[in-house]
Ligand SMILES: Nc1nc2c(c(=O)[nH]1)N[C@H]1C(S)=C(S)[C@@H](COP(=O)(O)OP(=O)(O)OC[C@H]3O[C@@H](n4cnc5c(N)ncnc54)[C@H](O)[C@@H]3O)O[C@H]1N2
């Protein structure tokens with residue numbers, strides 16, 4: 209068991225000040241007015257598991273427990289699985305990128321759909337030498353006349369091979385004599401560096417026969433495949449203009465806080481809204497369709513109206529999750545009779561995050577206002593929920609050794625931004641709950657167990673959605 213003040217592999221002096229203060233203060237697990245865990249319970253976590261020390265909080269509806277981090281993710285997944293399956297939609301190819309196929313992709317045509325030349329050269333009929341026809345054959349042009357035995361015609365890669373052609377001779381393997389007849393070049397004698405032997409043209413060489421890749425009706429990909437750029441290419445080649453996909457979940461973002469500016473420099477106690485610009489593209493990368501971003505200030509009435517009037521599959525709120533005087537999320541959820549599925553998570557940053565069922569087919573993820581805490585809530589609750597709604601498979605969990613020691617929270621999991629160098633994860637500084645400087649430079653978030661990690665310890669990593677797929681899906 210690690211004592212609350214313990215640090216692994218790093219002096220307290222080296223810690224970011226905000227982070228160090230947060231962890232020292234946190235060891236008593238006070239979670240805000242009316243939300244403190246009693247100290248006796250706080251001092252007896254289960255060694256090393258991070259799963260045992262639930263935080264009792266007194267809420268208007270009575271005391272309840274914070275959810276361990278892995279359990280919170282599982283609950284978010286389950287919440288999405290419990291919903292009725294949404295009907296597939298048919299979308300143009302370019303709108304399908306990043307979505308998941310809702311039906312098997314079967315070939316609508318043979319591929320290739322006609323016998324085609326694999327090379328630039330001559331289509332030839334029978335053994336050479338050949339008389340060369342005047343007019344050549346180009347890709348996409350009219351159907352060529354059939355060849356007769358002993359005849360050749362200039363042909364481009366991708367052009368239709370004339371009927372009765374027996375092979376294609378590459379341009380570099382043939383030459384035309386002064387009488388205009390085509391001869392196959394002699395193959396190079398082995399090791400001699402000069403031509404030798406008899407010129408041979410193998411029947412069917414460099415012709416791609418119709419149906420070589422697939423026949424019409426062949427299964428190309430099963431339902432449930434992620435639509436990648438390569439899948440878009442295959443679908444187009446196989447004759448598709450639209451794809452049947454699992455629809456994007458409709459998400460509405462409600463940004464709370466009177467202190468937020470949407471442009472210019474922070475001034476007079478007002479700060480720039482960092483979440484309004486950050487969340488929509490992030491949610492889209494997670495497979496969502498962000499239908500609205502609304503800035504509501506700290507207005508309980510407006511929040512109530514926005515939640516009850518929303519037809520989205522998921523509402524994401526930012527800020528107002530704690531128990532401060534203008535933190536309206538809990539009271540509003542309680543007022544509308546929402547069911548809290550997760551109310552606080554044993555994770556830092558982001559412990560006040562929550563997940564609620566607001567209507568039969570609607571959930572709400574409450575992200576804390578501190579920007580890195582909001583990222584933590586996004587990856588802990590919104591990612592699993594949206595992944596299941598999008599029909600995407602869970603990523604294979606992976607672990608890498610961490611280069612430097614990471615101090616831990618005594619009871620809670622920590623998520624810290626890291627860069628990946630070779631086979632190591634390198635923790636980044638500026639990982640305090642209010643900071644985005646670390647995550648903006650990060651490749652992933654490392655999952656630090658309660659008590660921390662020593663240098664070389666393998667940690668689970670959560671990829672950021674753009675690490676492998678780029679931005680803009
Ligand atoms: N007495 C206690 N107070 C707080 C505790 C605690 O345990 N006891 N926990 C702190 C933690 S941890 C977090 S996280 C926050 C969560 O609070 P809220 O979700 O209610 O968020 P706000 O109070 O509205 O804002 C917190 C912080 O973040 C800034 N903020 C809010 N929205 C944005 C935005 N869109 N862009 C940039 N920054 C934003 C806001 O100005 C505050 O500075 O509660 C702590 N309090």
Ligand code: MOO
Nearest residue numbers: 557558559581641
């Ligand atoms: O530690 Mo809070 O949950 O900033 O994020």
